[in-house]
Amino acid sequence: MASVRQVQITFDCADPERVARFWCEVLGYVVPPPPQGFATWDDYDRTLPPGRQGSSFACMDPSGVGPRLFFQRVPEGKVVKNRLHLDVRVGTGLVGEERVAALEAECARLVALGAVRVRLLLADDENESCLVMQDVEGNEFCLD
Numbered sequence: 001m002a003s004v005r006q007v008q009i010t011f012d013c014a015d016p017e018r019v020a021r022f023w024c025e026v027l028g029y030v031v032p033p034p035p036q037g038f039a040t041w042d043d044y045d046r047t048l049p050p051g052r053q054g055s056s057f058a059c060m061d062p063s064g065v066g067p068r069l070f071f072q073r074v075p076e077g078k079v080v081k082n083r084l085h086l087d088v089r090v091g092t093g094l095v096g097e098e099r100v101a102a103l104e105a106e107c108a109r110l111v112a113l114g115a116v117r118v119r120l121l122l123a124d125d126e127n128e129s130c131l132v133m134q135d136v137e138g139n140e141f142c143l144d
Helices: 016-027 041-045 096-112
Strands: 008-013 056-059 068-073 086-088 116-121 130-134 140-143
Touching (some): 008 016, 096 130, 096 140
């Protein structure tokens, strides 16, 4: 049986480039180079039919370790809670007040980028504290 070598995470959204650039800032990702023969993504985008221009965008881990993120425009807006979300690991190894402080500091940085703070879930008998947030189009994610 073949093993999985790579995973791409795909987001449905209204504005692919805006959401992709937000996640680049969150994760320290970069926009991949444009296709061969094009100096910029804008140059490539102009070659597409009008209805497909701006319809997708991507970002990638510059180290090649994390999954590629792909963003595709869809006509419908988000109407319910995500069935899948990303956990952005900023408090790994931290507990108590030190963990909450790390979560709050990252939350403040991401709110400045357009994220929305939803709620802080404090540690209990099973889980450490985490902070629920939404990206620039309302997709839920956690600072963990």
